[in-house]
Amino acid sequence: EVQLVESGGGLVQPGGSLRLSCAASGFTFSSYWMSWVRQAPGKGLEWVAIIKQDGSEKKYVDSVKGRFTISRDNAENSLYLQMNSLRAEDTAVYYCAKYDASGDWARAFDIWGQGTMVTVSS
Amino acid sequence: DIQMTQSPSTLAASVGDRVTITCRASQSLNSWLAWYQQKPGKAPNLLIYKTSSLESGVPSRFSGSGSGTEFTLTISSLQPDDFATYYCQQYNSFPLTFGQGTKVEIK
Numbered sequence: 001e002v003q004l005v006e007s008g009g010g011l012v013q014p015g016g017s018l019r020l021s022c023a024a025s026g027f028t029f030s031s032y033w034m035s036w037v038r039q040a041p042g043k044g045l046e047w048v049a050i051i052k053q054d055g056s057e058k059k060y061v062d063s064v065k066g067r068f069t070i071s072r073d074n075a076e077n078s079l080y081l082q083m084n085s086l087r088a089e090d091t092a093v094y095y096c097a098k099y100d101a102s103g104d105w106a107r108a109f110d111i112w113g114q115g116t117m118v119t120v121s122s
Numbered sequence: 123d124i125q126m127t128q129s130p131s132t133l134a135a136s137v138g139d140r141v142t143i144t145c146r147a148s149q150s151l152n153s154w155l156a157w158y159q160q161k162p163g164k165a166p167n168l169l170i171y172k173t174s175s176l177e178s179g180v181p182s183r184f185s186g187s188g189s190g191t192e193f194t195l196t197i198s199s200l201q202p203d204d205f206a207t208y209y210c211q212q213y214n215s216f217p218l219t220f221g222q223g224t225k226v227e228i229k
Contacts, residue, residue, distance in 0.1 A: 112165035
């Protein structure tokens, strides 16, 4: 079964740090771009960051550049998001998502995890 | 950045109705447009990719169309399981962006 399972969310004070993890199974993890997408309470979806299969290319939404770092360990089938200098506006459910960018039939975010909640508050 | 604008924001409909949701992009997407369904407390689920391709396992009452900057998601006959929020998303260029969502409610 194809599955993504996030962990690492929780309550953190403004200015603090948190590291999210995503464990992948059921597909060849190293063959796909992987991404993080977040959703603030009661709001819509916002793409956060993405990483290429071999980690050689990373992209971020402007609001997290310089604060968040996406990484992956293909040997462990795991995706990570290191979040530093957290702000109240980073409060959201963070989803790990598989990004299918394969040629003419790219399918965007075809597999999603269940999400992990990050709350930034004093 | 490509801005995505969905309409309407909320839609009230009855079981059996034909429902259409529109998504407009600020630039041409070259068909790289996806649609997702999200139910409360759940992760989004891919319905349509590349404007009109139906994801495996998705009922055929869902269809997508459009080109350039204007796209539509159509549900041919609304079923009880379809009451949810729907999002469009462009993947033509980074940053990847979503529409603000359309909530389909029971009339």
